[in-house]
Amino acid sequence: MIITYSPKYAAYQKAIRAEQICLAEKMVANGSLKKQRKNPNDPARFVNKVAVTNEGEKAKIHYCLDTDKIAEEEMYDGLYAVCTDLLDDDVADILKVSEGRWQIEDCFRTMKTDFEARPVYLNREDRIKAHFLTCFLALLHFRLLNRSLKGTYTTEQLLRTLKDIKFADIEEQGFMPVYERQEITDDSHETCGFRTDYQFITKRKMKGIQKKSKRR
Known part of the structure; x- marks a missing residue:
């Protein structure tokens, strides 16, 4: 041993x-x-x-x-x-x-416990690859965000915050945030380079935020 x-x-x-x-x-x-x-x-x-x-x-x-x-x-x-x-x-x-085995185990733990990923029974190869790619990209984006935040928050805290970030669609006008602003949302906004916690976001502004997020 x-x-x-x-x-x-x-x-x-x-x-x-x-x-x-x-x-x-x-x-x-x-x-x-x-x-x-x-x-x-x-x-x-x-x-x-x-x-x-x-x-x-x-x-x-x-x-x-x-x-x-x-x-x-x-x-x-x-x-x-x-x-x-x-x-x-x-x-x-x-x-x-x-x-490095523990790092692999951590990835599986995050996917199964935190992301609640479950086996999907698919027959077509392209759909199987699509499922694996979706899981991989979700984990990759989460890891990059967590690293940018320097591991300040737990996986549960970060995922709960991301899930709670929601908006009310004001018809023909824009969007209104319906989540609570906290230190973790401020840190996430600073890391990502844009903010969504304004009192009101026009459709044009939201399109700009989406475009900016894709560039990063």
Whole structure:
């Protein structure tokens, strides 16, 4: 077994856990917890269930954040173990093949969990390629935006903000933003080089914004 440590991998694990802790806190606040968890990375693993009184009597179920579980996982941040039977091969060569796997796993995690991408059963080759291209472009654009924002926001925060950016179509006049202006929207606008949070946007102005976004 070869064990390595990567600061970049540690930062990645910390960021993923932060998002999962946010979801776990929502479960605690709502008092909703799935009875069965098949996924070992389920955020519910950070939720403790208490169902007895101090005297040991049956009581109403209460949920709380499992800080001990969180601390235990933090101990292993950045560590990566590779099991191999290639005893005669150079360690550097083995690690070179294995490095970057966590980044691939992160892409699949984002596509499945955050983008909610699911298998599509297609027969024609052009449609299969179109599906893969759509998924790839969505992930690419998201990664570029996230990198431009220097990883300031979690995947969940960024996607929720993007989904909430909506406009009311004022017939024959233009568009009116119907989303709340926040620090994250200001940062996104600054990064993208245009703004959509004006009180009113004429159709001509909106066409200019669309044209500008395509150039970037």
